[in-house]
Amino acid sequence: MTDLLITGGVVADGTGAPERRADVAISGGRVEVVGDLVGRTATRVLDATGCVVCPGFVDVHTHSDLTLLSSPAAHSKVRQGVTTEIIGNCGLGVTPVLGDRAALRGAAGYLDLDPAVAWDWTDLPGYLDVLARARPAVNVAALVAHIPLRAGVVGFEDRAAGPAELDRMCGLLDDALAAGAVGASTGLVYAPLTYAREEELVALARTVAARGRTFSWHIRDYGDHLLDAVRQVLRVAETTGCRTQISHLTSVGRRNWGKAVRALDLIDAARERGADVAADMYPYLAGNAPLSQLLPAWAQTGGEAAMRERLADPGVRDRVRDAWSDLPNGWADITVSRIPVDRPGVTGRTLADLGGADTALDLVGEFGNAVMMVAGGRSEEDLLAVLRHPATVIGSDGQALDPDGPTGAGVPHPRSYGCYPRLFGDYVRSGRLPLAETVRKCTGAAAARFGLHARGELVAGKAADVVVFAPEAIADRATYAEPQRYPDGIRAVLVGGQVVVEEGSHRGARAGEILRAGHGG
Template identity: 70%
Template structure:
């Protein structure tokens, strides 16, 4: 007997095909049939009349590496329809663990929201084992991050990696790819990955290409140097043959508005020449990152400890502050979203407002916070262009990735004022960019959230509704689906999500999490 029959819904199957009225039968964790299934015997029936039935959303860009160990129910992700997440993005990751475990943990402060989470692993199999033991509600695939690779092979210094160190990095990466990693990621604004030369990036690209895996890029500069940074990613993609994903393709700062269209032209030219490149994007006009990302690379050398010590030097601070005079951001665009342990009264306020209240310079505020709390201080940074966002979202090579984290508003990971994308990315896409006149079509929007990101990450059998596919399914009301999370009140779940199934098991019904934790740890063969 069919385990679950979803009846009367409009099926958008994830392929981009036109939505159609159809029933969906689920048995043994897989899609059994899609079509007119009236009268089919089933242990349970879900009436989806007036709803859209889609594959569960595949979030190809997340930073849930550690938050899933803090709260494996993945509340903020699964309640918005996400059934599969990819961790290890932007070069930020938790494996392999170098000899200096604490230095690596400090470098990954952006991920490390719950001090109670123990790092008991040394390599990818150990980390995936810890995730499996936690039994998350969502499926998880992992990229190998550049920062721990470089830290393990070459430390945290500002210097090129030598031949032996490049061999060490490649060996560590290949071991992780052999163990099932979906690919590798770099984050060229974060130390020590920011010290990598192009030959190091080519080493990573060749390793990924040899196994047909993904190379995801947080490029070197999203502001004045965006086009040069995209060109570098495309050069490495062309020279190594690796499948390449440019992360969160945006232009930072008002003076750079319009740069995304020019970056898309570069991507189109590369794709026409046979380069396998695409990109991800989220539907917001602000991003989220460590405040330390604003520091120049030389100030971050040696890891978090030396960086914080360096910021006690008045001459160093003056040099950094002088460089910040020509920032693409305004300090009114930068909000402090999280401080470790909730210290101070700055969370939720702009750097400019904090400075005005203290009668000081915004640059001094930013330096003081980074000196005190290192990589653990997070910011939300705005000032982006709606036109750039629309250009990116509507491009055929775009997929949707939240760049968020699976958070628990009632636990340690939900503290502060996090970016609302962690709670509302996918509902916002459908409410603001599908429902609006002239927006994305429903079928194309679903494809960008399901089969397209699954294909980029190499996750076969995910992101589609067809017989034999894994029954990861989202059911939502197209007229009601909407994000409720805002920049000032982000810990709010969305409206309009009727049901979310992971591996055929209901996890969310009528907006409530039922406690099921059926997610799989996905290893790429």
Template identity: 70%
Template sequence: MIDLLIAGGTVLDGTGAAPRRADVAVTGRHVAAIGDLAGRPAARTIDATGQVVTPGFVDVHTHSDLTLLSGPQAHSAVRQGVTTVVVGNCGLGVTPVAADRAALRAAAGYLDADPAVRWDWSDLPGYLAALEAARPSVNVAALVAHIPLRAAAVGFGDRPAGAAELDRMRGLLGDALAAGAAGVSTGLVYAPVCYAREDELEALGRTAAAHGRLFAWHVRDYADGLLDSVRQALRVATATGCRTQISHLAAVGKRNHGSVARALELIDDARAAGADVAFDVYPYLAGNAPLAQLLPAWAQEGGEEPMRARLALRDVRARVTAGWRDMPNSWDVITVSRVPDGSEDVTGRTVADLATTAGTDPSRVALDLLAAHGNGVQIVAGGRSERDLLDALTHPAAVIGSDGQALDPHGPTGRGVPHPRSYGCYPRLFAEYVRRPGGLDLAEAVRKCTSAPAERAGLAGRGVLRPGAVADIAVFDPARIADRATFAAPQQYPDGIRAVLVGGRPVVEDGVHGGARPGEILRTP
């Protein structure tokens, strides 16, 4: 007896192979058979006529480290077809906790949408145990983040790591990799890792390479310094031999439009020379980040509390404001998306608009927000090029990663006006960049969402649809799938999703989350 039969659909197996008409049989947690299964008895059948049946999407770049503990149903992720997420990206993470716990939590304020979530762990096994106890609806793999590694070994100051401190970081990272972490990530715009020298990055890369794991890079600059930042990542990849993933490749600011094509040439040259390098991208022309990312490194030294105190000083504010006069983006394309106290009169408005209302300068508004709320202030920032996005999406080394979070619009993580990618990244890809004339091939787009990111993250057996594979499956209408989340009203689920299975169990059917929480915590052996 088949437990579940997905009948009458068109199967895209995630490898890029051509679609074929087939039924999919699920028994227990695994795919039992794929083919013409008419007449086979099944305890339950999902009619997939007119639908495509694919592996569930593997979101290689998320920041759901803490939101899954607040809302383990993972509503905004699983309802768009995501069945596996990778957390710990951009150097922002929650383990190891070997430094001042409060300071580390403040440094990771971007992740911290629900202050009621308790940090009871000190290392990766403890954090993964907390995730297991939460029983998420999606599978979760974790990267080890650079910020907690550096905080544990060096602290929050602006200085290079010494030899003993590099050994300490390597040891902590090695322990976490041995405990099943999928790799390591850095985020070179964030304090304190913005103070890291290249020898420190090479130390992390060599440790990752020794374990056969991924090194994911939020590079040092996505604006005027994008090309030099990509060159640094490629130098470390070449020197260490580590599998390297450049995160959310984009160019910020009109004066930098076209830089993505040149960055892709650098990546192509490195790949031709033997480096294992790829990148992820999401289908939007705006990003999401802490407002503190716009501060110079010197203003962030010492951690959040010293930063906030520093920003109350007149000479410091004048110096920061002077530097902001040549920003690649203007304040009218930078929208406040979240503040820790949930102030509705601030969120959803541009910094320029807030300044006009207050009769003051936008820089003053931004500095006041940072002084009051620190790293918890989030922004959505535009200023990107459609041509750059298309160049990235269509590149063979590109995979899709939302850079979003699993959010619950009716829970604590639903506050503010988040980036719509958390609700609509994957449906938007198919609606806007596959269905358009001359767009991405459907099978190739599915590959970029499934087997390709799973391979980058080292998640063996995930992201493919074949007999014996874990039955993480998405069923959707390729003519109807579309994002409904917008920048003005982001907390809306997509259209066109027929069903989402995680480990053989239906979690979403016809857009409704049924409450199942069968996700696994994935440990890399």
């Protein structure tokens, strides 16, 4: 007998094929058959009349490395339909742990929202074992992050890696890829990666390419120098033949509007020459990052502790203010979203309201990389062009958060709660994006970019990760002012054939798997 039968829905199967009326039979955690199944019996029947039935959303760009250990129920993600997360993005990661553990934890402050989470691993296999014991509600695949590699081997200084150091970084990267990492990531705005030379990126890309995995890039600049940053990615991709992903492709600052479209032209030209390059994006006009990202590279040398000490020097502060005199965004575009203490009147307010550069320097000097910002200044036309591009997939750039736990503090970016409902409730329902193709970008195409061939499509034999949503009711309720609100219109979410979310409620199932490249998934 079939375990679960989803009846009466319109299936968008994740391949990009037109949506069609069909039933879905699930047994043993896998899709058994999709079609007209009138008369088939099942242990349980889920009526999806009036709803879209599609694969679970594969979120290719997340930062849930530590929040899934704090709250493995993954509330903010699974309740919006995410069934698989890829962690380790933007070069920010938690393994390998080499040398000064505290320094690495400081560099990864963006991920580190719950001080109670112990870092008791040293390498990727150890971390994945800890994550597996936590039993997350979503499937998880990991990238190898560049910061732990460079910090552990080269340190936090502004210098090129020597030949022996490059060999060691590539060896550590290859070990993690052999252990099941689906690729690697870099984040060239984050110290110490701001100091990585192009030969280092080429060496890492060659290592990733040799394993047939994916290299994701948070590029050097999304503002005035966006096009030069994209050209660097394309040079490395074409030199090495590595499958390459440009993370959250956008252009920041009104004076740079239109550059994202020109970046797409560069990508198209590289693809025509044979490069395997794509991008991901989320449907918002603001991003989220550590406030320290705004500092000049010279101010961040030596690691977080040295950076904070440096910012106590009045002369250094004057130099930073001068560097900030021509930022693409103004202080009115930047909101403080989180600091690691309860300080009323700070989070949720713009830096313009709080005192501009002086307050920014005070906060980073006091809390380092743990100060988070939400920054706007983006173009709707650029966003639509990126979302519509055939080589773009969707990644939230968010985290799995629990509003009732330690990760629920502050005023986070609403994408952690509402990315996919916003995409379907706003952009698809308005007709600006087509349904079947948008489902493909969130599922089949997203899974394929990272070699997750058992996920992302409602096809017989593939994993039964499924979302059922009401197309006329799905909507994000999370806002910039009130981000910790779950969406409407998500009727059911299944992970591995188990119902995790039903009618907006988390049922407590934690059926996620740790997905290792070369081991199915």
